[in-house]
Amino acid sequence: MSRSDQAxxxxxxxxxxxxxxxxxxxxxxxxxxxxxxxxxxxEIQKRNDALTAKxxxxxRSGTAWDLIKAEMARDLSSLYDDMLEIEERLDTSSxxx
Numbered sequence: 110m111s112r113s114d115q116a117x118x119x120x121x122x123x124x125x126x127x128x129x130x131x132x133x134x135x136x137x138x139x140x141x142x143x144x145x146x147x148x149x150x151x152e153i154q155k156r157n158d159a160l161t162a163k164x165x166x167x168x169r170s171g172t173a174w175d176l177i178k179a180e181m182a183r184d185l186s187s188l189y190d191d192m193l194e195i196e197e198r199l200d201t202s203s204x205x206x
Contacts, residue, residue: 115174136199153191160184
C-alpha cells in the first residue's frame with residue numbers, strides 16, 4: 110500500500126470512528142437503544158478500537174501495507190456493514206413510532 114493508500118485508509122477509518130461515535134451518542138440521547146442494540150454497538154466499538162490499534166502499530170513498525178491491506182479493508186468493510194445494520198434497525202423502529 111503506498112503512502113497515499115495508507116493515508117486514504119486512515120482517513121476512512123477516522124471518518125468511520127467519528128460516525129460511530131456520533132450515531133451512538135444520537136441513539137443514546139433519543140433513548141432508542143435496546144439492550145441488544147447496545148451490545149452490538151459496544152462490539153462494533155471494540156472491533157473499531159482493535160482495528161485502529163492495529164493500523165497504528167503497522168504505521169509505527171513500518172509493516173508492509175501490501176501484506177495487511179486486504180485484511181484491514183475487510184475488517185473496516187465488516188464494521189461498516191454492521192453499523193449500517195444497526196442504523197437501519199433503529200431508523201425503521203423510529204419511523205414506526
